Amino acid sequence: MDWARPWFADLAARAAAATAVLRLADRPGLRVTPRSGGWLVTAPTGASMACGGLTELVAAVRPWGPALPELPPSGSGALSIPPPDRRRGVVLRVGADGGDFTAPDDAAARRLLARLxxxxWSLRYYLHDVIGTTTAWGGRPETLTGDPASVVMWLEWARQAGALDARAVAARCPLGKYQELDVEIRAGHVVRALTRPRRP
Known part of the structure; x- marks a missing residue:
């Protein structure tokens, strides 16, 4: 399951993703064409690959770009606004035992993050918070804002590059006047990817 699929449901949103990922790669001869159900990536060599989701798209483009690009400041285009999310937020308690979302230690908590x-589980729940650990991945996340397509694309690029394996990073980006995307990655796992009402 692709964690960002709801935001790329229409062709205009997939075009925004194509623009964003090409800016990250910054490689002459690389082409990304939005199409029904995904993208077609054409490498500088001429080889092509069909990609159905964000993770596939970034994996296809990353070999042609820098290890970890800078987050581009400019906009790429609007994303889709999905219907309301019905999943339930949960709190992961580290140092506790006796429930679905408790872990006796940090190692067990990381395994639980992977399951979430x-x-x-990702179809029913999202991570609301982590308590009981002093690790970097369990602390208050660094929060990114900006153009949503660029931020989402950069997060997946950084995640695949391993740059988020020991960190907590969140994104809050406007999707319009009334809604925003809310993404959180902890220890390299996307534990929250929602559309919410915009916060004042």
């Missing part, structure tokens, strides 16, 4: 980030 993948189906079937």
């Amino acid at each position: 980030a993948a189906p079937p």
Whole structure:
């Protein structure tokens, strides 16, 4: 399951993603064409690959770009606004025992994060908070803002590069006048990817 799929549901949003990922790669001859259901990536060599989701798109483009690009400041285009999310937020308690979202130590907590980030749990839950750990990935996340397509694309690029494996990073980006995307990555796992009402 692609964690960002709801935001790239229409062709205009996929075009925004194509613009954003090409800015990150900054490689002459690399082309990304939005199409129904995803993108077509054409490498500078002429080889092509169809990509159905964000993770595939970034994986196809990353070999042609820098290890970890700078987050571009300019806009790439609007993303789709998905319907309301019905998943339930949960709190991960480290140093506790006796429930689905408790872990006796940091190592067990990281394993639990991985479970929360993948189906079937990711289809029912998202991480609201972590308590009971002093690790960098369990602390208050660094928050990114800006153009949503660029931020989402950069987060996935950085995640695949391993740059977020020991960190907590969040993104809050406007999706319009009334809504924003809310993404959180901890220890390299996307544990929250929602659309919320914009905060004042």
